[in-house]
Amino acid sequence: VWNNCLEFIKDNIQPQAYKTWFEPIIAVKLTDNALSIQVPSKFFYEWLEEHYVKILKVSLTKELGETAKLVYIIKMENTYGNKQPFTEKIPSSNRLGLKSQDVDIPLNNKSPQLRNPFVIPGIRNVKIESQLNPNYSFENFLEGDSNRLARSAGLAVAAKPGGTSFNPLLIFGGVGLGKTHLAHAIGVDIKDKYPEKTVLYISAEKFTQQYIDAVKKNNRNDFIHFYQIIDVLIIDDVQFLSGKTGTQDVFFHIFNHLHQNGKQVVLTSDKAPVDMQDIEQRLLSRFKWGLSAELQNPDFETRVSILRNKLYRDGVEMPEDIIEYVAKNIKSNVRELEGAIISLIAQSSFNKKEITIDLARTIVEKFVKNTKREVSIDYIQKVVSDYFQMDIDTLQSKTRKRHIVQARQLAMFFAKKLTKASLASIGSQIGKRDHATVLHACKTVDNLSSTDKQFRKYVEDITKKLSV
Ligand code: ADP
Ligand code: MG
Numbered sequence: 001v002w003n004n005c006l007e008f009i010k011d012n013i014q015p016q017a018y019k020t021w022f023e024p025i026i027a028v029k030l031t032d033n034a035l036s037i038q039v040p041s042k043f044f045y046e047w048l049e050e051h052y053v054k055i056l057k058v059s060l061t062k063e064l065g066e067t068a069k070l071v072y073i074i075k076m077e078n079t080y081g082n083k084q085p086f087t088e089k090i091p092s093s094n095r096l097g098l099k100s101q102d103v104d105i106p107l108n109n110k111s112p113q114l115r116n117p118f119v120i121p122g123i124r125n126v127k128i129e130s131q132l133n134p135n136y137s138f139e140n141f142l143e144g145d146s147n148r149l150a151r152s153a154g155l156a157v158a159a160k161p162g163g164t165s166f167n168p169l170l171i172f173g174g175v176g177l178g179k180t181h182l183a184h185a186i187g188v189d190i191k192d193k194y195p196e197k198t199v200l201y202i203s204a205e206k207f208t209q210q211y212i213d214a215v216k217k218n219n220r221n222d223f224i225h226f227y228q229i230i231d232v233l234i235i236d237d238v239q240f241l242s243g244k245t246g247t248q249d250v251f252f253h254i255f256n257h258l259h260q261n262g263k264q265v266v267l268t269s270d271k272a273p274v275d276m277q278d279i280e281q282r283l284l285s286r287f288k289w290g291l292s293a294e295l296q297n298p299d300f301e302t303r304v305s306i307l308r309n310k311l312y313r314d315g316v317e318m319p320e321d322i323i324e325y326v327a328k329n330i331k332s333n334v335r336e337l338e339g340a341i342i343s344l345i346a347q348s349s350f351n352k353k354e355i356t357i358d359l360a361r362t363i364v365e366k367f368v369k370n371t372k373r374e375v376s377i378d379y380i381q382k383v384v385s386d387y388f389q390m391d392i393d394t395l396q397s398k399t400r401k402r403h404i405v406q407a408r409q410l411a412m413f414f415a416k417k418l419t420k421a422s423l424a425s426i427g428s429q430i431g432k433r434d435h436a437t438v439l440h441a442c443k444t445v446d447n448l449s450s451t452d453k454q455f456r457k458y459v460e461d462i463t464k465k466l467s468v
Contacts (some may be wrong), residue, residue, distance in 0.1 A: 001035060002027035005059040020282050021048060022123035033433045034069040035060065045072045047256070103349060128230065128384075130191060131201045142309055144302025147178060150293035152183050161197065161232050161264035166291040168255070168265035170238075172272050173295030174467070176335030179268040182295070184233050186266055188460050190232050199230040204240035208247045215246070228253040234266040238287075239430045242278040252283050259286075269353055276463075287347055298334060303327035307341055329364045332467070340367045365421030375466055377411075377429045382413040383465050387458075396431030406448075408454070409441035410462060418466065 002025075010018050020112050024044070028036040039045050046315070048056065060068040106333050138158075144152055150171050157169050169186075170239045171179050173419035187199045202210075216438045227233065233254075241248050258265055268274065272294065298306065304327045311318050318341075348355045385395045388407045408430060415426040416438065423435035430438075448455040 001030055004063055008059040009055055016281055021052060021447060031062045033067045034071055036071040036073055040075040041074060044075055053401045072396040128198050128200055129200045130187060132187045133184050134188055136181045137188050137341060139187050141181055141305045142302060144298050144300055146296040147299040150182060150295050151411045153291055153293045154186045158186045161190050162262040167259060168267050168287060170269060170287050170291040171295060172269045172292060176333030178334055179295060180236055181237050183266055183268050187234050190358060197352055199232040200205060200230050200235040204238045205238045206336050208244055211247050211250055219353055224250060224254060228257045232264045236268045238267045238269045238301040239276060245419045248280050248283055255286055300327055303337055308335060309336055310341060318355055322355055323356060325360050326364055340364055348453045360406055377415045377419060377421060377426060379432060380414045381430060384462060387462055409444050410458060412441035413445035
């Protein structure tokens, strides 16, 4: 019976949803017109009831007639030291009729504490340190075109944590553009407005480490419970979860629980969800539920105001033309911008020198040189071939297959644009071509990116990947 239901459901919902929500279900028994199915957890059950009750009902009545009943059995581990799994049965006959009243959940274990299986008694009273840095406030986060959307989404979330459609709020952008700062600012502001709320900031790396430790010590459930009682969970640099399937699983679990209970989740990442690699699809689709807001490179005006603000807070005076000189020359990231100004101040006070344009020039030059590694032609070839999922040999080969030719032309185009190499030298490094071929490639890319939308996207994607 269940298999027939599954067939029907599979034909009627998204494959991914089917995989996530129906494959894990185990049919347990069938008595008269009641089918018992086992689901992995309570929120799983809630999710099914909320989103799939109609299709379940239709498929089941097709099989068992109008009086069909569905009974959920929730499988879960006991969290009270007793390793015996216990189950909780929820007769769903009344809910399946789409009535809105709550199900009375009879537990086979009568302890009242087990009524809410997600809360360990006692842990509610444990004070959780938010791990927030008060200096990373909204006040200190200067607004500009590059961050306006992300910043105002952050403010909206802080005003009504869990109460906006920005859940999760995902802030993404390159290194040093303010993701960590903004993530803290949201937490700091929430703590300010809602002192009673439990806020936690944690890097994905630390989260992963904690999880691994918990598993080692057999505390996986405590770990989950700990996170499930948080009101605002802020996880920084989620790209770190790439390839870590165990941690992704547990995070998925926690995320669903928090989200279902109207708790706020804030995430940061160095990439947009579409560009994230080795992150499970089901997790990526959760990331897209809310809002993804990008932090872009700040424009000149914003860079100037960030510098002024920093100097003001540090009580340092600096001539306007020097501020502008620094802001003009350090473009790609705020952390470098701050770094340059700090070393400028340090240099001048150390050598008792006045801050002059010349001093600024030497420092900025050093800074730009030290921090901005020049992109090499090899690196460009690697990025382009990775992007098209081919190897460098293929990219360089003599083949005339269209997509390979295009990849090769893109590599040439970027080599011309981003390095000082001559056309001839580029040609010889990318598959031993001559300078005319490279020139032709550059023109072709120019043309195509103004006429072909797909092609323009290639150029944009690769530009992003290359500009670290
Ligand atoms: P990310 O996490 O994106 O790598 P950070 O949040 O660590 O970047 O930011 C790097 C530095 O730049 C921090 O010192 C931060 O305070 C500063 N910063 C970034 N954006 C802004 C901004 N809009 N206004 C003020 N300071 C900023
Ligand atoms: Mg950061």
